[in-house]
Structure formats: structure tokens, C-alpha cells
Amino acid sequence: MLKTGNKTKSIENINFMVIDANSNLPFPNDYFDVAYTKKGPRDWYHEGNRIVKAGGIILGFYHAGSHGALRELFPGLYSQIPKPEANDILTELNLYGSGLTDIKVELLEEIEYLSTPEDVLIKKCFGQNQKLREIVWQECLQDVEEIFNKYATSKGLKIINYYHLLTAIAS
Structure with a gap:
């Protein structure tokens, strides 16, 4: 995927x-205008603030759970979990003391249709080993x-996924 992305990118x-995001990132201070993480380490934001220029943007995108068909229709397969509040996200991501400003957490909703029963299990077992x-x-x-x-339905099984989009300004 990385090789294809680098070969076919439209912007040079x-x-x-x-990169091992659990250690110091291999970039100098104030190097980027924007930094983005998806499901990255929870304490990444201190390091993100270091590598992004003052006034630059830090973005984070995190899955916040699924609702609808999966949890309601498959209670033995999918357990009910409460959606975390924005303040819980700020604490969980260790943002307090990160030096970031204008921190906002927005809850986004995505409607998805699963095409087959196997898709329900694929979603459940994503990232698990073959035996499981x-x-x-x-x-x-x-x-x-x-x-x-x-x-x-004719489109498939409707589910709703929730995501937290975090935006902040580097200092």
C-alpha cells in the first residue's frame, strides 16, 4: 500500500x-504545516506538537463504536458500549498539557451497508488471527x-459507525 501510494501520488x-510512532518521530522541530494520525498512539500529541509549526493543524481520527444493527441485532457477538464524551477523549488521548490549543472533538456519523452475513463477521474479526x-x-x-x-434491505444490513475527529492548533 505504501509503495503504491508513493508511486502514484499526485503531489510531490x-x-x-x-514509522514507529511510539518513539520520537524522525523529523525536526516545526517541520510540518499539518500532522494527521488515525488510531495512532494515545500519547502522540506531544510529539505531534513538536513537529508541527506553530499555528499548524493537528488532526486525529478515531473509531468511536458502531451502533444500529451490530449491537442491537447481535448482542452475543457485539457488546453494548457507551460512546465516549469529548472530555473523555481529551483525557484518554493525553491532550492535557500537550501544548496544543483550540482543541475540538467532533462526533461524526457514517452510514454503512454490509452486503453479506460474512461482512458482519469480517467487521467483528478485523485484525484478529486466522485461528480465531x-x-x-x-x-x-x-x-x-x-x-x-x-x-x-436491498442495500444490505444498515449500520451506523461513529468516529471522533480531533482538531487542534500547534503552539
């Missing part, structure tokens, strides 16, 4: 890299198919 000064995926398929697919077929 964009580079896709793999095989067990989940064996034990759950038949029940998931039954529920999916009962509630799916």
Missing part, C-alpha cells in the same frame, strides 16, 4: 512512510446469516 511533497476467525465462522455464521437475512 507527500510521502507515505512506516475460523472459530468465529464455525460458531457464529449460521446465526448471523439468519439475523442478517431477516433484517437486511
Whole structure:
């Protein structure tokens, strides 16, 4: 993915890299105008503030849970979890004392349609090892198919995903 991104990018000064974000980033102070993380380390913002020019923008994007069909229709597969409030996100991401200003957390909603019963399990098992995926398929697919077929529309099974979009200004 990184190789393709770097080969096909439309803007020359964009580079896709793999970096250990749990240690100091390999960039000088005040190097970037914008920095973005998606599901990055929770304490990344201090380092982000270091590498972004004063007045630059820091963005973070975090999954905040799914709602709708998954949690309501598959309670044994998906447990109910409360959506965190913005202040909880600020604490969780260790933003207090980061030096960032104008910190805002916005809750975004995305409607998604899952096309097949297998998509329900793929979403549940994303990132899990092969053995666990095989067990989940064996034990759950038949029940998931039954529920999916009962509630799916012509577009598929409607679910709503929530995300937190964090924006802040580097100091």
C-alpha cells in the first residue's frame, strides 16, 4: 500500500512512510504545516506538537463504536458500549498539557451497508488471527446469516459507525 501510494501520488511533497510512532518521530522541530494520525498512539500529541509549526493543524481520527444493527441485532457477538464524551477523549488521548490549543472533538456519523452475513463477521474479526476467525465462522455464521437475512434491505444490513475527529492548533 505504501509503495503504491508513493508511486502514484499526485503531489510531490507527500510521502507515505512506516514509522514507529511510539518513539520520537524522525523529523525536526516545526517541520510540518499539518500532522494527521488515525488510531495512532494515545500519547502522540506531544510529539505531534513538536513537529508541527506553530499555528499548524493537528488532526486525529478515531473509531468511536458502531451502533444500529451490530449491537442491537447481535448482542452475543457485539457488546453494548457507551460512546465516549469529548472530555473523555481529551483525557484518554493525553491532550492535557500537550501544548496544543483550540482543541475540538467532533462526533461524526457514517452510514454503512454490509452486503453479506460474512461482512458482519469480517467487521467483528478485523485484525484478529486466522485461528480465531475460523472459530468465529464455525460458531457464529449460521446465526448471523439468519439475523442478517431477516433484517437486511436491498442495500444490505444498515449500520451506523461513529468516529471522533480531533482538531487542534500547534503552539
